[in-house]
Amino acid sequence: MADLKPIRSSQDYEDALAEMKALWGTATGTPAGDRLEILATLVDAYEAEHFPIDAPSPQEASQFRSEQQAPTRSGTSARFEIYKDMNGAYRFRFKVNSEVLFTSDAYPNKSLLLAVIDTLRAGAASSIVYDEAA
Structure with missing residues (x-):
């Protein structure tokens, strides 16, 4: 080190x-x-x-929540929910229509977790599916 x-x-x-x-x-x-x-x-x-x-104003918080819960064009609502686990590490759940599709590994701080979320969001639209099971 x-x-x-x-x-x-x-x-x-x-x-x-x-x-x-x-x-x-x-x-x-x-x-x-x-x-x-x-x-x-x-x-x-x-x-x-x-x-x-800074903490958002009540109006900003309400608008953000509405935007996060709004259905996308396909009629689904997808979101990342950030939380702290029992050990104090940061994690997220990825939910679609209130169903948890996957959860993240543990990260020591929120900055690192947010960077992971940004990477996932940036790559999602252009990602390719490789079917290795075929």
């Missing part, structure tokens, strides 16, 4: 994000996976201090 240090500047932050991107997908419990987890924790702390997210 050599050369890990607190994130004190925007350059430190950008460097940490670049390194996280390079380490993305490494196996948990490996030196690289441990480094990714520590970097994610440091980035989460930096973002909480430098990019705080």
Whole structure:
């Protein structure tokens, strides 16, 4: 874990994000996976201090909830529900029409979980199905 240090500047932050991107997908419990987890924790702390997210107004919260529950064009309602498990790790459930289709692995912080959700959302429309069972 050599050369890990607190994130004190925007350059430190950008460097940490670049390194996280390079380490993305490494196996948990490996030196690289441990480094990714520590970097994610440091980035989460930096973002909480430098990019705080204000609580929504009641009107904004109501609008967001309505949008999340609105059926899509196909008549289905799909959403990611974020929650903390019993160990304090962040996870999500992917639901379609109130039915849980799958749940995520555990992530040490919300920033990392949100990055996973963004990756899934970005790749969903263009993803290809490979049928290895045929």
